[in-house]
Amino acid sequence: xxxxxxxxxxxxxxxxxxxxxxxxxxxxxxxxxxxxxxxxxxxxxxxxxxxxxxxxxxxxxxxxxxxxxxxxxxxxxxxxxxxxxxxxxxxxxxxxxxxxxxxxx
Amino acid sequence: xxxxxxxxxxxxxxxxxxxxxxxxxxxxxxxxxxxxxxxxxxxxxxxxxxxxxxxxxxxxxxxxxxxxxxxxxxxxxxxxxxxxxxxxxxxxxxxxxxxxxxxxxxxxxxxxxxxxxxxxxxxxxxxxxxxxxxxxxxxxxxxxx
Numbered sequence: 001x002x003x004x005x006x007x008x009x010x011x012x013x014x015x016x017x018x019x020x021x022x023x024x025x026x027x028x029x030x031x032x033x034x035x036x037x038x039x040x041x042x043x044x045x046x047x048x049x050x051x052x053x054x055x056x057x058x059x060x061x062x063x064x065x066x067x068x069x070x071x072x073x074x075x076x077x078x079x080x081x082x083x084x085x086x087x088x089x090x091x092x093x094x095x096x097x098x099x100x101x102x103x104x105x
Numbered sequence: 106x107x108x109x110x111x112x113x114x115x116x117x118x119x120x121x122x123x124x125x126x127x128x129x130x131x132x133x134x135x136x137x138x139x140x141x142x143x144x145x146x147x148x149x150x151x152x153x154x155x156x157x158x159x160x161x162x163x164x165x166x167x168x169x170x171x172x173x174x175x176x177x178x179x180x181x182x183x184x185x186x187x188x189x190x191x192x193x194x195x196x197x198x199x200x201x202x203x204x205x206x207x208x209x210x211x212x213x214x215x216x217x218x219x220x221x222x223x224x225x226x227x228x229x230x231x232x233x234x235x236x237x238x239x240x241x242x243x244x245x246x247x248x249x250x
Contacts, residue, residue, distance in 0.1 A: 050220040051139045059144065060223040064203035067226070068188055070146075071233050075185050078237035082178070085244040 120162040127155040135231045139220060145230025149184075152231065153238035165248045174243040174250050181236025187229030191222060 024031035041058055051057040059067055128151075135148030156177075160168045192203040200207035205222025206215050213221065243250070 050216045056138045060226045071230050074237050075181055078240045081241045081244050087249045
């Protein structure tokens with residue numbers, strides 16, 4: 001059974017390597033990802049936003065929804081940390097335990 | 106658990122010298138995001154690092170007085186609010202959500218208004234990341250606020 005798993009994994013690796021040969025080259029200007037909206041962003045970023053850094057104009061202006069979502073995710077993660085880890089007051093009966101009282105160095 | 110207070114004069118001097126420069130570099134990274142690598146996320150992390158360094162060498166008793174954790178939470182929420190307002194205020198004048206060209210900044214023309222909108226948004230992101238990272242650190246350390 002173990003050799004069967006190894007065989008399946010090797011077949012999968014061979015399939016992946018075969019599929020890699022069909023991908024476009026790195027930084028190929030004719031690749032599908034580089035011909036759709038990317039030329040518009042690169043050409044119009046000065047005219048639209050006066051921002052020479054295309055990464056910033058895409059991140060904050062053309063794709064502003066995405067960045068808003070990222071900021072909300074980070075803030076929510078912080079709030080979840082507070083909810084899970086925050087130490088309650090010592091007279092809070094629901095979380096009072098021996099551990100909470102002894103580690104206050 | 107962090108030691109209360111480092112008695113070494115070397116650590117205290119180096120940290121108190123480094124922290125203003127880290128904060129200055131963080132502001133540079135945020136506001137230079139239009140022209141080079143950088144932006145709100147990276148600059149916010151650098152600001153948070155300066156406060157975390159202060160927490161490490163001063164101990165929580167003094168450091169919580171200098172920068173209370175509740176202020177970090179308030180700053181994180183304020184940053185998100187700035188971003189949200191930059192999205193909603195253009196809607197009041199009939200434009201679409203996050204259309205910085207319709208922000209009420211009348212002294213500049215359209216493309217420059219977009220650049221200022223990006224700057225406002227990056228500032229909001231920086232404040233949000235800064236507050237959130239300091240908040241996560243304060244809760245992982247486990248001292249009472």
